[in-house]
Amino acid sequence: MSTAVGASLALAAALTACGGAEGPGSPNGSSAKLTFPDYYPADYADLVDESRKESGKLSLYTNLAEPNLAPLIKGFQEKYPWISVSSAGDMSAEEVIQRYNAEASRKATDADLIITAVAGEVWEDVIGGTGILDYQSVEDKYYDESSNPHEGLYAFASDPLVMFYNPQVLPEKLHPTGLKDLAKIVEENPSEFPDQSIITYDVSGFGYAGHKALAEKFPWAWDFYESIAPHTLAGPIGGGDQLERVTRGESLVSVMSSGRTAYTGAVNAEGLIEVVLPDDATIFYNRGEAISKYTEDPASAKLFLDYTLSEEGQALIGEGESTPVRDIPVSESVPRTVKSITAEVGEENVVFTGLEKTPGQKEFVKRFNKVFGLAGTTSQDDNA
Amino acid sequence: MIHYAIALTVVALVLAGLLPVIAQSLADQPLYMAEAAFTWDNYVRLFTEAAFGDVIRNSLVLAVLTTVMAVPMGVLLAVLVQRVGIPGGRLFETIILIPLFISPLVVAFGFVIAYGPAGYVTSQLTRAGISIGSVYSIPGMAVASTITLIPIVYQYTSNSIRRIDPRLEDAARSAGMGPLRLLRSITLPLLRPSIAYSAVLAFTLSLEELSIPLIYGPPARKQFFTSFIFEKGFRSTTVDYGIVGAACVFLFAILTVLVVLQMLSLRKLQRFTTVRGKGAAERRLEVGSLRWLGFAIVLVYALLGPVVPALAVAARAFTKVLSPLISPLDVLTLQNFTGIFEVAGYRSAIVNSVTVALIAAAVTTLLMALTVFVARRSTFRFARQLELVAFAPLSFPGIIVGFGLFYVFLLVPALGSLRGTVLALVIAFSIRAFPVAFGALSPGVLQIGQELDQAARAVGADWWRTVRSVLFRLVLPIMVATYFLLFASMVRAYSEAIFLSDGDSQVMGQVALAMWQSGASGQTAALSFIQIAIAVAATGVGRLVAKGNKHA
Numbered sequence: 001m002s003t004a005v006g007a008s009l010a011l012a013a014a015l016t017a018c019g020g021a022e023g024p025g026s027p028n029g030s031s032a033k034l035t036f037p038d039y040y041p042a043d044y045a046d047l048v049d050e051s052r053k054e055s056g057k058l059s060l061y062t063n064l065a066e067p068n069l070a071p072l073i074k075g076f077q078e079k080y081p082w083i084s085v086s087s088a089g090d091m092s093a094e095e096v097i098q099r100y101n102a103e104a105s106r107k108a109t110d111a112d113l114i115i116t117a118v119a120g121e122v123w124e125d126v127i128g129g130t131g132i133l134d135y136q137s138v139e140d141k142y143y144d145e146s147s148n149p150h151e152g153l154y155a156f157a158s159d160p161l162v163m164f165y166n167p168q169v170l171p172e173k174l175h176p177t178g179l180k181d182l183a184k185i186v187e188e189n190p191s192e193f194p195d196q197s198i199i200t201y202d203v204s205g206f207g208y209a210g211h212k213a214l215a216e217k218f219p220w221a222w223d224f225y226e227s228i229a230p231h232t233l234a235g236p237i238g239g240g241d242q243l244e245r246v247t248r249g250e251s252l253v254s255v256m257s258s259g260r261t262a263y264t265g266a267v268n269a270e271g272l273i274e275v276v277l278p279d280d281a282t283i284f285y286n287r288g289e290a291i292s293k294y295t296e297d298p299a300s301a302k303l304f305l306d307y308t309l310s311e312e313g314q315a316l317i318g319e320g321e322s323t324p325v326r327d328i329p330v331s332e333s334v335p336r337t338v339k340s341i342t343a344e345v346g347e348e349n350v351v352f353t354g355l356e357k358t359p360g361q362k363e364f365v366k367r368f369n370k371v372f373g374l375a376g377t378t379s380q381d382d383n384a
Numbered sequence: 385m386i387h388y389a390i391a392l393t394v395v396a397l398v399l400a401g402l403l404p405v406i407a408q409s410l411a412d413q414p415l416y417m418a419e420a421a422f423t424w425d426n427y428v429r430l431f432t433e434a435a436f437g438d439v440i441r442n443s444l445v446l447a448v449l450t451t452v453m454a455v456p457m458g459v460l461l462a463v464l465v466q467r468v469g470i471p472g473g474r475l476f477e478t479i480i481l482i483p484l485f486i487s488p489l490v491v492a493f494g495f496v497i498a499y500g501p502a503g504y505v506t507s508q509l510t511r512a513g514i515s516i517g518s519v520y521s522i523p524g525m526a527v528a529s530t531i532t533l534i535p536i537v538y539q540y541t542s543n544s545i546r547r548i549d550p551r552l553e554d555a556a557r558s559a560g561m562g563p564l565r566l567l568r569s570i571t572l573p574l575l576r577p578s579i580a581y582s583a584v585l586a587f588t589l590s591l592e593e594l595s596i597p598l599i600y601g602p603p604a605r606k607q608f609f610t611s612f613i614f615e616k617g618f619r620s621t622t623v624d625y626g627i628v629g630a631a632c633v634f635l636f637a638i639l640t641v642l643v644v645l646q647m648l649s650l651r652k653l654q655r656f657t658t659v660r661g662k663g664a665a666e667r668r669l670e671v672g673s674l675r676w677l678g679f680a681i682v683l684v685y686a687l688l689g690p691v692v693p694a695l696a697v698a699a700r701a702f703t704k705v706l707s708p709l710i711s712p713l714d715v716l717t718l719q720n721f722t723g724i725f726e727v728a729g730y731r732s733a734i735v736n737s738v739t740v741a742l743i744a745a746a747v748t749t750l751l752m753a754l755t756v757f758v759a760r761r762s763t764f765r766f767a768r769q770l771e772l773v774a775f776a777p778l779s780f781p782g783i784i785v786g787f788g789l790f791y792v793f794l795l796v797p798a799l800g801s802l803r804g805t806v807l808a809l810v811i812a813f814s815i816r817a818f819p820v821a822f823g824a825l826s827p828g829v830l831q832i833g834q835e836l837d838q839a840a841r842a843v844g845a846d847w848w849r850t851v852r853s854v855l856f857r858l859v860l861p862i863m864v865a866t867y868f869l870l871f872a873s874m875v876r877a878y879s880e881a882i883f884l885s886d887g888d889s890q891v892m893g894q895v896a897l898a899m900w901q902s903g904a905s906g907q908t909a910a911l912s913f914i915q916i917a918i919a920v921a922a923t924g925v926g927r928l929v930a931k932g933n934k935h936a
Contacts, residue, residue: 021850059886086888087729092901095618099883105416106794110804110886145462157730168709196603205619235602236615240903244493247707248502261903268704268906269716361621375435375607 014157029132040138040335048052050299051083057302058085062115063093064287064322068260071319076307079195083300093117093206097126098242104130104294112295113304119209122291122354126290132160133291139309146352147325149288153355156289156308157322160259161210164275171323179255179279180220181307183227188361196233199242199251204370210256210283212364213353218281225371228255234372240265247272256283261336264321282345284338286354287322331346386848387764390754392583394818398776401815402636403789405784409629415791424802426626427634436612436631440638442522443591443609449526450533450590457530458537459575461685464678466545468570469668476682477542482690483608484535484869485919486697487876487893489595490912494693495519495528496599498517498705505692506648508710511878522602528600529590531689537582538588539869540824542863544578545571555667563671573671577830581823584646584778588639588819592781594879605758609635610781617783622831632784644772659697659832700908720910730895730911736885737892738918741874746811749867751814752821752860756829757851761837771822778819782879785812789885804886817870824869827861861930868926870921876912 036044056253062069066087074086091099091260096116103109114132126132127150138141147155163176174192176182186193199206215221234250239261245251247269254262259275266273289308291301307313314324318334327339342350404415409427413420461480465473473651483491500507509516518524548571556566597608607615609631613721617628650935671678700706703716724730737808752774758764759771777785790810802808836858856863858897878893892915900908 001645065898065904066727068902070727086886092618094620094623095882098618098623102414102416102790105414108794108800108803122621125622165925166709203633204615205621207620211754233603233605235605236619237602238901238903240899240901240905241599244905248500249707249709250502257653262395265903270705270710272705272707272709288430375438375692 004282012094016360025126027344034380039141044138047299047302049078051080051218051297051303054297054300056084056300057109058080058083058112060113060115060295061091061096061111063091063096063117064115064320068320068322071316072308072313075312075316076304079307080300083303089117094122097122099156100292101126101130105291105384107294109292111292112297112301113286113291115288115289117159117206117354120149120210120354120358121361123150123288124354124357127360128152131293133184133293133295133298133301135291135305137302137309138194138306142326143309144231147355150357151291153288153290155286155325155355156306156307157317158284158286158325158352158354160277160341161285161321162259162262162275163253163255163278164243164246164257164262164273164281165253166246166249166272167274168272170252175274176253177223177276178278179214180280182253182255183224186359187227187233190231193231193252195231195251197252198228198232199237199245199254200232200234200256200374202234202236203365204236205258207236208365209353210285210359211368212358212361213351214256214281215364215368217351218356220369221281222367225368229373232372234368234374240348243269243273256345258285259323264319277341277345278349280349282341282350284323284341284350284352286325286352286353387430387762390751391760391764391770393767394753394755394770395773397811397815398818400810401777401785401788401793402780404417404630404781404795405632405636407629408625408791409633411626411840413630414625414853416794419428423626426630429631430627430634435607436634439607439609439612439631440634442606444548445470446522446529446608447590448585449523449901450529451583451587451712453526454533454590455537455579457685457766457930458534458586459541459579461573461603461682462538462545463567463571464682466542467567467669468671468675468678470675470679470682472679476686477538479690480538480682480687481923482694482916483532485916485923486540486694486912487595487878487915488529488532488593488894489599490892490909491532491595491693491891492528492599493844493900493905493908494697494700495531496702497696498692500522502611502708504696504708507641518604522601522604525596525600525604526590529593529596529755530597532593533586533589536585537579539865540578540585540827541575543824543865544575544827544831547828548574549848563669564674564931566652567669571847579644579825580806581827584643585820585823587642588778591635591639592778594781594783602612610783611782612717613781619789620793630779634777636779643775645780660797697912700906701913704906706906709802715823717906720904721904721913723904723907724911724914729890731887733890733892733895734914734918736806736889737875737915740809740813740891741877743869744810744817744874745867745870747810748814748821748870749863750819750826753825753856753863754851755818756822756825757855760826760829761834761851761855762847774822775819777815777817782812783882785816786839786880786883789815793884804884804889806889807883808884809891812884813874813877816877816880817874819871821866821870823865825859829861832858864926864929868922871922871926875922876915877918 019222069087076085093116096114097118100109100111100114132152136151137154143154165175174185174189176185203211237256242254242257243261243265246254262275266275289305291305295301308317311326311328312328313327315334318324324334324337328334328337330337330340408415410422411420412423412425464470465477496519497503499516501505506516521849544760553566553570556570592610594610595615597611601608601611613628613631616624699712701720702716703712704717706712755770755774759767789808793799795806837850837854840854876893877896878891879895881891892911896908898913
């Protein structure tokens with residue numbers, strides 16, 4: 001028995017050793033060395049000094065994977081070496097909110113900030129329920145109504161929902177450029193699109209906000225859904241799973257899929273994945289960010305929020321494969337911004353979702369489920 | 385006194401996982417809200433709005449099919465490898481056990497790569513004009529699920545086979561019984577307790593498995609119990625805690641009935657006592673040329689069952705992209721592995737998994753060994769009830785244990801400091817493992833003749849002394865085997881941790897699920913390779929320990 005424990009402990013120790021913890025730097029930097037843009041208030045250095053008196057730890061509740069946050073956190077810790085940031089990552093988008101709500105309702109949350117992509121309805125519940133900290137960022141003027149609809153709630157990033165297909169399986173004449181285009185192609189070539197050859201999120205979770213925004217902004221959306229429905233698998237299928245299905249050639253096209261996942265996947269897909277920003281409807285899914293109402297480190301949390309919204313922070317968010325909301329230069333490390341995508345597809349063809357509640361949730365879900373023959377409407381047998 | 389202490393510990397832990405869920409099912413709001421009030425409404429809505437009847441039906445069909453395939457196959461494999469002594473048995477055993485070390489998420493994924501509609505094997509077969517049907521169906525899911533569960537049936541059966549008193553078979557042989565008849569009339573009946581346990585385990589584990597319904601459910605256009613809870617409880621825009629609670633309680637009720645039925649049937653099996661005060665070396669069953677038929681069966685299973693999906697996972701781990709459309713050799717890479725080790729949180733998840741598994745497996749093995757002794761080998765008034773309680777966690781998926789404990793840590797201020805710690809995970813993983821541990825230890829204890837502890841009692845030892853000086857010693861090899869069985873399954877477990885861990889206390893399985901969902905399936909495959917390496921190392925150590933024990 002002791003040999004077993006010993007060996008496994010040695011294994012654990014070896015793993016820790018090769019890990020090399022990334023702690024914060026030495027806490028003897030001086031705020032005086034920090035420089036801030038002119039538009040920051042004069043007393044911003046006081047906030048910095050205050051943060052030094054706090055615990056020196058920030059905990060993020062987020063659905064972003066650690067590699068997506070790594071450049072941002074590194075940049076922040078280089079600037080404020082006395083604050084170490086850890087992400088309770090690898091929660092799902094909704095789990096972030098549930099856990100915050102549950103803990104915050106007992107005023108016992110470890111979260112200092114929450115960063116997650118959920119529907120505006122969910123944010124409204126949080127704001128009206130357990131609450132977030134009312135904080136106006138010093139970067140506020142760069143964020144308009146769509147990226148800052150409530151006091152304290154900002155768009156951290158805003159990823160487009162894209163379409164992708166497998167060009168090796170889908171003949172070139174069938175390559176779609178937009179959603180309406182896809183509907184037309186499918187109607188003209190129904191035999192090329194067997195059941196489940198098109199894949200999309202259903203509206204039970206993550207997919208809700210995107211589909212809802214599409215249906216609301218574009219009058220043709222329901223026609224589009226009707227056209228693709230007989231060929232489509234709409235389900236609670238994650239972006240990664242969708243990518244795998246299309247890569248294998250099991251499905252041909254994915255629509256309204258997470259752009260962050262698709263672009264990352266396409267890099268490794270050796271030409272098996274072609275990502276398209278729909279030229280007639282590109283939805284931006286805002287990833288919201290807010291400071292916990294119950295944070296014990298408000299100054300540190302404010303510094304972090306401001307940093308994520310700053311030009312420097314936004315560039316690092318772009319490096320982490322999210323799409324910066326702020327108008328910053330496109331480069332090799334930041335291939336896309338909201339601005340650059342909007343320029344590409346045309347302002348009239350983009351719509352933002354994820355932070356604001358829109359009416360008619362129930363009716364929308366009901367209609368969507370009916371079109372796609374999903375449970376909750378009729379108990380039809382779909383063994384065919 | 386000591387009986388009560390052991391029993392109360394077990395009861396308290398199980399209730400901590402269960403009570404909050406029952407309370408939630410009867411509350412009109414999330415439990416943590418101060419104004420939550422009593423209601424029956426959740427149960428009504430479960431069957432009216434949520435079409436839960438279909439969910440239950442799908443899950444039961446899946447579980448029945450899985451059990452019907454996994455149990456006979458697992459027993460057959462165990463008999464062939466352990467008793468018939470087919471060539472290469474040691475190697476085959478390792479192969480059969482592979483799925484034990486891989487998270488079902490990855491098995492399911494490997495299975496699709498090989499046998500899915502665009503899978504490597506499927507496309508070859510289609511070319512040859514053979515259709516295997518869709519894996520995206522309940523039978524297809526049952527096959528994948530069977531492969532993940534056969535190792536458990538195999539392990540339980542093997543443990544019992546090794547403990548059969550060879551003199552029983554010798555006696556039959558000298559009475560002129562042929563090998564097949566001996567197998568049928570002596571060996572298999574002696575294996576009944578472990579077959580019964582593993583059947584119930586296979587049934588419940590396939591009911592509570594999450595990954596296969598998550599990956600196969602949507603394309604099969606079917607909803608299953610765990611995917612229902614997961615989506616309603618963890619992936620919905622508006623979470624309906626009441627419905628989730630009611631669904632859990634309902635399943636808990638079904639499973640409790642099953643477990644009780646199984647225990648009643650097992651009571652009759654008390655007579656299959658085979659380990660007496662003396663033992664002798666085991667002997668191989670001579671079946672002549674049938675041995676080669678057995679070899680062929682094991683070979684085909686090993687290749688098509690664990691090996692092909694495992695190869696698919698390996699191929700995915702070492703390539704940038706895996707598709708029948710391009711040659712994997714053109715896209716070889718190590719980036720999936722380096723990508724994991726570059727991220728501090730992923731490295732610490734590996735350390736956490738190992739730490740939690742090491743401690744939780746030990747705690748569970750010890751506590752359950754004591755519980756088995758109390759339940760089976762004492763005059764404790766509530767012995768039967770205690771066994772029932774130890775089996776209760778079979779009836780609620782890991783995700784519920786995590787959810788329940790999350791509430792407990794939130795609502796009981798004295799325990800608040802446990803939130804987000806590795807210790808919280810140890811508690812959750814242990815509770816979930818009670819039934820597996822009890823099931824693994826119990827047949828071994830049943831097989832030990834009562835006369836051994838009666839002898840100890842006769843010379844004046846009290847219960848505790850008997851346990852220490854007789855039972856523990858006889859059961860030690862099984863405890864060691866159980867420890868490593870638990871360790872291997874805990875290294876890959878994660879659903880218990882979903883609501884409990886924070887950034888510093890994540891485990892590998894959680895990271896794997898998140899990687900998978902964010903599209904990093906290459907890294908998911910690579911991470912499961914690391915899991916396999918750890919589990920195989922542990923099993924190797926386990927074998928050495930077992931050998932050491934034999935010589936002691």
